[in-house]
Amino acid sequence: MTMPAVHLVWFKRDLRTFDHAPLVHAAAAGLVLPIYLAEPAYWQQPDTSARQWRFIATSLEELAADLTALGGPLWVRVGDALDTLRVLLDALPIAAVWSHAETGNDFTFKRDCAVAALLRAHGIPWHEFRQDAVRRGRHDRSDYAAHWAQFVAKPQWSQPESIAFVHALPVSLSRHDIPSEAALGLVPDACPQAQPGGRSRGLRLLHSFLHDRGKNYVKAMSSPRTAPQQCSRLSPHLAYGTVSLREVVQAARARQAEVALHQTPYWPRALQAFASRLAWQSHFMQKLESEPLLEWRNLHPALRQQRTTIDADLLQAYATGRTGLPLIDACMHRLQATGWINFRMRALLAAFGCYHLWQPWTAVGQVLARLFIDYEPGIHWSQMQMQSGSTGINAFRIYNPLKQSVDQDPEGTFIRQWLPALRAVPTLWIHEPWRMPEAVQIEYGCRIGVDYPAPIIEPLAAARVAKARLREAYATPDARAESLAVFIKHGSRKRRRTAQTQAATPQLSLFD
Numbered sequence: 001m002t003m004p005a006v007h008l009v010w011f012k013r014d015l016r017t018f019d020h021a022p023l024v025h026a027a028a029a030g031l032v033l034p035i036y037l038a039e040p041a042y043w044q045q046p047d048t049s050a051r052q053w054r055f056i057a058t059s060l061e062e063l064a065a066d067l068t069a070l071g072g073p074l075w076v077r078v079g080d081a082l083d084t085l086r087v088l089l090d091a092l093p094i095a096a097v098w099s100h101a102e103t104g105n106d107f108t109f110k111r112d113c114a115v116a117a118l119l120r121a122h123g124i125p126w127h128e129f130r131q132d133a134v135r136r137g138r139h140d141r142s143d144y145a146a147h148w149a150q151f152v153a154k155p156q157w158s159q160p161e162s163i164a165f166v167h168a169l170p171v172s173l174s175r176h177d178i179p180s181e182a183a184l185g186l187v188p189d190a191c192p193q194a195q196p197g198g199r200s201r202g203l204r205l206l207h208s209f210l211h212d213r214g215k216n217y218v219k220a221m222s223s224p225r226t227a228p229q230q231c232s233r234l235s236p237h238l239a240y241g242t243v244s245l246r247e248v249v250q251a252a253r254a255r256q257a258e259v260a261l262h263q264t265p266y267w268p269r270a271l272q273a274f275a276s277r278l279a280w281q282s283h284f285m286q287k288l289e290s291e292p293l294l295e296w297r298n299l300h301p302a303l304r305q306q307r308t309t310i311d312a313d314l315l316q317a318y319a320t321g322r323t324g325l326p327l328i329d330a331c332m333h334r335l336q337a338t339g340w341i342n343f344r345m346r347a348l349l350a351a352f353g354c355y356h357l358w359q360p361w362t363a364v365g366q367v368l369a370r371l372f373i374d375y376e377p378g379i380h381w382s383q384m385q386m387q388s389g390s391t392g393i394n395a396f397r398i399y400n401p402l403k404q405s406v407d408q409d410p411e412g413t414f415i416r417q418w419l420p421a422l423r424a425v426p427t428l429w430i431h432e433p434w435r436m437p438e439a440v441q442i443e444y445g446c447r448i449g450v451d452y453p454a455p456i457i458e459p460l461a462a463a464r465v466a467k468a469r470l471r472e473a474y475a476t477p478d479a480r481a482e483s484l485a486v487f488i489k490h491g492s493r494k495r496r497r498t499a500q501t502q503a504a505t506p507q508l509s510l511f512d
C-alpha cells in the first residue's frame with residue numbers, strides 16, 4: 001500500500017506543542033512526521049556547549065511525552081541535516097516541510113540556506129512561521145514597535161485535538177533515542193547547578209514570577225545576589241521555545257490588568273519593566289537577522305583594525321575566573337556552575353573582557369556563549385557588539401568592576417559564595433583583596449598570588465587606555481557619518497529621535 005503524502009514538522013528552537021503554528025498547519029494538511037535533527041557539526045561550533053544540549057535534551061523528553069499523549073512519536077535523528085533530509089526525501093512522499101523560522105548563528109544560517117535550496121530543487125514547499133517579532137531580511141525599523149505589538153497580540157495556536165501521525169518508517173530511518181553528549185561529540189562541561197529544560201518547568205517559572213518572585217524585579221535585577229530568584233529565569237525557555245514569546249507576553253498582560261484592578265503595590269512597575277525586556281528580545285534578534293555578519297564583524301568600521309589579537313593568557317585567566325578581580329571571578333564561577341547570570345553582570349563581564357583586557361569581542365563572546373545555557377545568537381552577538389563599543393551608536397559602558405562590586409555586593413556575600421579562597425577575608429578588603437597587608441593575608445589564610453591571584457590589570461588605568469582608544473577611533477567625520485548609517489539600519493526608534501539628531505551624538509545610549 002502506498003503511503004499518503006507526509007508533512008514533515010521540523011522542531012528547531014521551538015520545543016513545545018502548544019502555540020505551535022507549524023504543527024497546527026501540518027496536522028490540518030495531512031499525515032504528520034515530527035522530527036528533531038541533532039547535528040554533531042552544530043555542536044562542534046565555538047559558541048555551543050554540552051550545558052545547552054542538556055537543556056535541549058530534557059526539553060525533548062517532555063516534547064516527546066507531549067507528542068505521545070497526542071498519539072504519535074517524536075523522531076530524533078542524529079547526523080547532518082542535509083543528509084537526513086535527502087534520505088527522508090528519497091524514502092517518503094514528503095509533501096511539505098513546516099517549521100518555525102530561526103535567527104541562528106552562522107552555522108544554522110548556512111544550513112537553512114542549503115536546506116531551502118535542497119527543498120526548492122525537489123519542488124517541496126518549506127512553510128516557515130515566526131515565533132518572535134523578527135522580520136526576515138527587513139532593514140527598516142521605523143514601524144518595529146507597531147509590528148511587535150501586533151505580533152504579540154495575536155491569538156495563540158491551540159494544540160491540535162487530533163493528529164494523524166506517521167508511525168513507522170523504512171528501517172534505514174529508525175528512530176534514535178535522544179543522543180548523549182558523547183554521541184554529539186560534545187566536550188565534557190560540568191555545570192552542576194544547571195537550569196533543567198522542559199515546558200512544564202518553563203510554565204512554573206512564568207507563574208511563580210508573575211505571581212510571587214517578580215514583585216521586586218526592578219530593584220532586584222541588577223545584583224547577582226538577588227537577581228537569580230527575582231528575575232523570571234525564562235531566558236533558556238524562550239531561547240529553545242519550550243514556552244512561546246506570545247504566551248509569556250499575554251500572561252504578563254493579563255497579570256498587569258489584574259494588579260491594576262487591585263492597585264497592588266510594586267507590581268505595576270515590575271510588570272512594565274518585564275514587558276520592555278520581552279520587547280528587547282526580538283529587537284536584538286532583528287539586528288542579526290538583518291545583518292548575519294554581525295556575529296563576526298564590527299557593525300561600525302572604526303574599530304575593525306583594532307583589538308584583533310587574542311592574548312591567550314589573559315583570555316584563559318578571564319574564562320577560568322582567575323583575574324584577581326573578585327566580582328569578575330565570582331561571576332565566572334557562578335556562570336560555570338549554573339549557566340546563568342543577570343544582565344548587569346553579563347554587561348560587566350563583556351565590558352571587562354573587551355575594554356579592560358582589550359580582547360576581541362568575538363573571542364570574549366564565544367567564552368560567554370558557551371557558558372550561557374540560554375545562548376540566543378541574535379541577542380548575544382548584538383549585546384556583545386554593543387557592550388564592547390563596536391556599534392558606533394551606543395554609549396561606551398566601561399563598567400568599573402570595583403564600583404560594581406561595592407554597589408551590587410556591598411558585604412561581599414556573592415563573592416564569598418563563589419570564591420572559597422576569599423571566604424574568610426573581612427568585608428573591608430573583600431573588593432580589593434590585594435590591598436591587604438601581608439600580615440592580614442596570613443591571618444585570614446588568603447595570600448595574594450598563592451591562594452588567590454593578584455589582579456591581572458589595574459582596572460582604572462586599563463579603562464582610561466580603552467576610553468582613549470575609543471575616542472580616537474570614533475572622532476573622525478567619516479566615523480560619525482558611518483554611525484548614521486548604522487543607526488538607520490539597527491537603531492531603536494523608541495524616543496522618536498530623528499536619525500540626524502542620533503548621528504550628531506557620536507555614541508548614543510542603549511535603548512534610545
Ligand SMILES: Cc1cc2nc3c(=O)[nH]c(=O)nc-3n(C[C@H](O)[C@H](O)[C@H](O)COP(=O)(O)OP(=O)(O)OC[C@H]3O[C@@H](n4cnc5c(N)ncnc54)[C@H](O)[C@@H]3O)c2cc1C
Nearest residue numbers: 231232233234235277278280281343346347375376380383
Ligand atoms: C553580553 C550579553 C550577552 C547576552 N546574551 C544573551 C543570550 O545569549 N540569551 C539571552 O536570552 N539573553 C542574553 N542577554 C540578555 C539578558 O542578560 C538575558 O536575557 C537575561 O539576563 C535572562 O534572564 P531572565 O530570563 O531572568 O530575564 P528577565 O529579566 O526576566 O527578562 C525576560 C526576558 O526578556 C528578554 N530580555 C531580557 N533582557 C534582555 C536584553 N537586555 N536584551 C534582549 N532581551 C532581553 C529575555 O528573553 C528574557 O528571558 C545578554 C546580555 C548581555 C549583556
